[in-house]
Amino acid sequence: MAPIGPQDWQRLSQLYDEALDLADEQRPAWLxxxxxxxxxxxQRLLQMLEARRAAEDEEFLDALPPTTAPAAGTPQAGTRxxxxxxxxxLxxxxxxxxxxARRDDGGPQRAVALKLLHRWRAGPAFAPRFERERDILAGLNHPRIASLFDAGTSAEGWPYLALEFVDGEPITEHADRLRLGLRGRIALFRQVLLAMQHAHAHLVLHRDLKPANILVTGxxxxxxxDFGIAKLLAAEQSQTDDTELTREAGRPLTPRxxxxEQILGRPLxxxxxxxxxxxxLYELLCGHEPCEPGSTLPGALERAIVEIEPRPASQRVDAxxxxxxxxxxxxxxxxxxxxxxxLLGKALAKDPARRYGSVDLLLADVDRWLAGEPVQARAPSAWWRAAKFAGRHRVGVALGSAALAGMVVLTTVALVQAQRARSEAATALAARSFLLDLFRWADPQTNRGRELSARELLDTGRRQAAALQGQAELQLDLLGGIGDVQLFIGDYENAARAQQEVLRLRQRDGDRRGAAIAQLELADNVYRQGGYxxxxxxxxxxxxxAEAxxxxxxxxxxxxxxxxxxxxGQSPAAQAQFEQALxxxxxxxxxxxxxxxxALRGLLNAVADRGRYEEALALVERARVLVERAPDMTPRDRLGNDYDRVNVLYRWGRFRDAAAAAADSEPRCAEQLGAADETCVLQLQLQLQSMLSMDDRSGLQGRLPALIGVLDRLPAGRRSAEGLIVAVxxxxxxxxxxxxxxxxxxLARQAEAASGERLPRALAERSALVMAELELRRGKxxxxxxxxxSFALQQPAQAPAPRQQAHAGLVDAWVWRAAGDKVRAEQALLRAYRDYADLLGAEHPQTLSVSLNLADLLRAQGRTAEGLALVDAALPGLRVxxxxxxxxxxxxxxxxxELRDATGGIAKNAVSTPEFFN
Structure with missing residues (x-):
């Protein structure tokens, strides 16, 4: 029979273990x-099963050739x-x-569980496992772990371990026999966690945790x-590598x-x-194993473990x-x-990265439940998830009241169903009443034929929710949800009112954690409005x-x-905060x-802000890998990663690459999210700004209609203001x-802060700079x-944001040059160059672009050699x-x-029009 590879051995090992788990009468049908x-x-499986059957035959055992640890016969009761x-x-x-067994040499007469290696397992592939169990148990000393008393080899060659004898029954059987309630079962399970906490602290993975290995004494x-297949996470050996022992003896496990990752043979x-x-724990609480194969076909169990999400334990309950x-x-x-x-859902997540990161964290949530406190597995909250959902599926400012009513229906019905599941009839009735009242407000007949806008309908809902009496949790849910939707459609002021009401209610009830979350949600809103x-x-x-x-x-x-x-502008501090957040x-x-x-996206922005663009791009790639791995990510998350790449390239000054990356992603973004989606619009803005830097007039003319077409559909406030700046x-x-x-x-009204919107100062500054450039181009x-x-260019204490300060210096130089004052123009250019160099570095394309403006001014002053030196130094970086x-x-x-010719004495016609480089 031809040799087989490692993957086939893995498959064969799983089938063999599954066959052994079956009762004798079930195995023929399975085969x-x-x-x-x-x-x-x-065929190989049949040979292995036949070999096992023969190996259990005493006469056949006597005929086996000697093993590396030979022993005569099979031990019988009374054998020493x-x-x-x-x-x-046992x-x-x-x-x-x-x-x-008991000692028979005059030593302590205590009962022990004597573990003997199977004779046919005593070869080089399995004897080391026995030795490893001895070494592991010798290093563990915990009252909830069966102790190792002795180890050795008999005169006949039997390797043995003398373990603490535990007169008990499997944890599930014990709990069922005593008809323990949930609290009693979880208290028992807590002891298991303490034992595993000790094992993990000693770098030991058990790898075979099951009720049969968790006994409860009288x-x-x-x-x-049973640490027989445990594994040491030695510092010198990566947990991602198989040992030679594992490769030779296979990966033993109990499939259920x-x-x-054990089923798939991946790193543990x-x-x-x-x-x-x-x-x-799932079996202990609801009496069933979480995986439901749905078939008795071979491999069905493994597929269920790897692919099928288990039903909540609450849905598996019967009489x-x-x-x-x-x-x-x-x-x-x-x-x-x-x-x-x-809690169970987090422990049973298919992706290891989404589970509790350690037994300590699982134990902490178990302790919270026992203390009557909310478990952290519930985080993020339902409304936080709803907010993220709304962010990924933005309906826009133009959302009509009918569409909004549909969303309110779904949200309220979800609330009603959740409350009904808790048998809170009064709350369900209040939620239903809230929904019906909201429909009445949305009815044009009630409003004399006028259809309410999304903002009006949401604000009506906010006022109704605030007036609810005796339904604190429903009131908080409704206010939180309405505030989230208001935030995502750009209605910041009304969202703040809903958030402030939530904060007031949390503080009234003495809910410190809930109040802290409400403060953070309000802080996010205030930040968006520029209230830093x-x-x-x-x-x-x-x-x-906040607790640590x-x-x-x-x-x-x-x-x-x-x-x-x-x-x-505190990039190092920002990086440290995002690293903590991660x-x-x-x-x-x-x-x-x-x-x-x-958190990773925030981190890459902080790293890019420090000029470490290659590192930022590496973080973009790292985020892309995580997005691809995560099972619940949406197209928005993947396209957000595209945007991050464009953003880093743009900030790096690689404008050609940024524009190309945006062009590559744009069709997918428009198809999957819609052209007016925030991610698509931000990416389009970066593409246009890259084209501006390259003076790509035809490219601008081709892509501008896409931005102008969605301007009125952008959320009012910051996003709308940014879109208008880039468009003009x-x-x-x-x-x-x-x-x-x-x-x-x-834009002029926006620059004068007369638009009626509360905007961050930086947006008004950017608007004013674009207006200044426009008037300059018009010759005014x-x-x-x-x-x-409005820019205090000579007064650093009152200076605007660094990036606006640098840009203002450049525009200021253009204005002085247009006025014919070349001395002040040069001073302004030198100041702008220093600002850009301090902000971005001397080799950044934006800084090099300022040096081109200075070179052109030097040419006009007849200082061609100085100008040529600047251009020669700038062109290699600008080519890229x-x-x-x-x-x-x-x-x-x-x-x-032209500078080279002029420096060489070649006469040229004087250039009357200055060269402006963005």
Whole structure:
């Protein structure tokens, strides 16, 4: 028979273990199913099963050739093994058999469980496992782990381990026999967690956790057994590598309790034991194993473990299960729902990164449940998830009341159903009443034929929710949800009212954690409106109420502090905050979770802000891998990763690459999210700004209509203001300003802070700079100077944001040059160059672009040699940033040629029009 590879051995090992788990009368039908399926491993499996049958035949054993640890015959009751005399068998596994034994040499007369390696397992592939169990147990000393008393080899060559004899029964059988309720069962399970906490602290993975290895003694104490296939996570050996022992002897496991990564033969970590613990707890609480294969066909169980999400434990309850827990089905379902379902769901996540990161964290949630506190597995909250959903499926400001009513229906029905599941009839009735009242308000007949806008309908709902009496939880749910939707459609002021009401209610009820979350949500809103100092105060207040081990809350605090630090130009502090946020997100939600990816996205922005663009691109790629791994990510999350790449390339100054990356992603974004989606619009804006830098007029003319077409559909406030700035700036670059005077008028009002919107100062500054450039291009230097008057260019204490300060210096130089004052123009250019160099670095394309403007000014002053030196130094970097065929680079190359000719004494016609480089 031809040799087979490692994957086939893995498959064969799983089939062999599955066959041994079947009763003798079930095995023939199972094998026949394999035969009908044409399984290529069938013949080898039959040979292995036959070999096992023969190996259990005493006469055949006597005929076997000697092993590396020979022993004559098979041990019988009364046989002496070393200093122990065996009395009766306690059990047998794939590697060893266990006997009740007592010392027979005058030593302590205590009963021990004597573990003997199977004779046919005593070769080089399995004897080391026996030795490893001895070494592992020798290093573990915990009252909930069966102790190792002695180890050795008998005179006949039998390797043995003398273990603590545990007179007990499997944890599930013990709990059922005593009809323990949920609290009693979880208290028992807590002892298991303490034992595994000790094992993991000593770098030991158990790898075979199941009820048969978790016994409970008559006095109610748990004892953890059988570290026969445990694995050491030695510091010098990566947990991702198979040992030679594993490669030779295969991966033993009990499929029903094995983690998906064990089934797949992937690298193991402590998360694998967490999964097995989750299976045990699931069975302990609802009487069933979590995986439902739905078929007896070979491999169905493995596929279920790897692919099928288990049903919540609360949905597996029947009368028999409830009776064994001293309860009624309805009451048991209610007790399991929400908190325990969430805890089990996190422990049983298919992706190890989404499980509890350690037994410590699982234990912490178990302790919270026992103390009557909310478990962290419930985080993120339902409304936080709803907010993220709304962010991924934005309906836009133009959402009509009919569409909104549909969304309100779904939200309210979900609330009603959730409350009904808890048998809270009064709350369900209140939710229904709220919904009907909202429909009445949406009815045009009630409003004299006028259809309410989305904002009006949501604000009506907010007022109704605030007026609810005696339904605190429903009131909080409704206010929180309405505030989230208002925030996502850009209705910041009304969203703030809903958030402030939630905060007031949380503080009234003494809910410190809930109040802290409400403060953070309000801080996010205030930040979006430019109230950075107020946002920082709210975050600080929330932080004062956060427990150090509340990783969800600590994630939110660190993330918001990161964005606040980034806004204020404190990039190192922002990076440190985002790194902390990433650590907390991984613990609370898992590595490949949306919060962890959000923290990573903040981190890459902070790194890019520090000029470490290659590192930022590496973080973009790292986020992409996590997005692809995470099972619950949407097209928005994947396209958000595309945007991050474009953003880093743009900030790096690689404008050609940024524009190309945006063009590549744009069709997918428009198709999957819609052209007016925030992600698509932000990416389009970066594409236009890249084209502006390259002076790509035809590209601007081709893409501008896409932005102008969605301007009125952008959320009011910051997003709308940013879109307007880029649109008008692009119109200037494309030479099409006169086609859209209404946009210029809107921008002028925005620059004067007369638009009626509360906008961050930086947006008003950017608007004023674009207006100054527009007037300059029109030949109105005085008007350009007026728009620049808001910039305190000579007073650093009152200076605007660094990036606006640098850009203002450049525009200021253009204005002085247009006015004929070359001395002041040079001073302004030198100041702008220093600002850009300090901000971005001397080799950044934006800084090099300023040096081109200076070179052109030097040419006009007859200082051609100085100008040529600047152009020669700038062109290599600009070739990469702009591309050699871009209009901006061709103009720069022409400037270089003219300076070179002039320096060489070649007469040229004087250039009357200055060269402006963005």
């Amino acid at each position: 026949e199913a394999l035969r009908e399926a044409g399984d290529p491993m069938l 093994i070393g200093p122990y005399r065996i009395e009766r068998p 059990g047998s596994g794939g590697m060893a058999e266990v006997w009740l 006095d109610g104490w748990v004892k953890l057994l 309790y094995a983690s998906p 970590s402590t998360a694998s034991d967490v999964y097995s613990l989750g299976v045990v 028999t299960v409830a009776a064994l827990r001293g309860s009624e089905p309805r009451a048991l379902r209610r007790a399991l729902a929400s908190e325990l379902d969430a 100092a107020e946002a920082a105060r709210l975050v600080a207040d929330a932080a004062s109420a 081990d509340d990783h969800e809350l600590q994630f939110r605090i660190a993330e918001q502090r990161g964005w606040l630090a980034l806004h204020s 650590v907390h997100a991984r613990v609370a939600f898992g590595e490949a979770s949306l919060p962890a990816i959000d 700036h692009s119109l200037i670059g494309a030479g099409q300003v006169e086609r859209h005077p209404e946009l210029v008028e809107r 230097a005085d008007e350009a100077r007026r728009w620049l008057s 940033a702009w591309g050699a065929d871009s209009p901006a680079f061709r103009r720069a190359a022409r400037l270089q040629s």
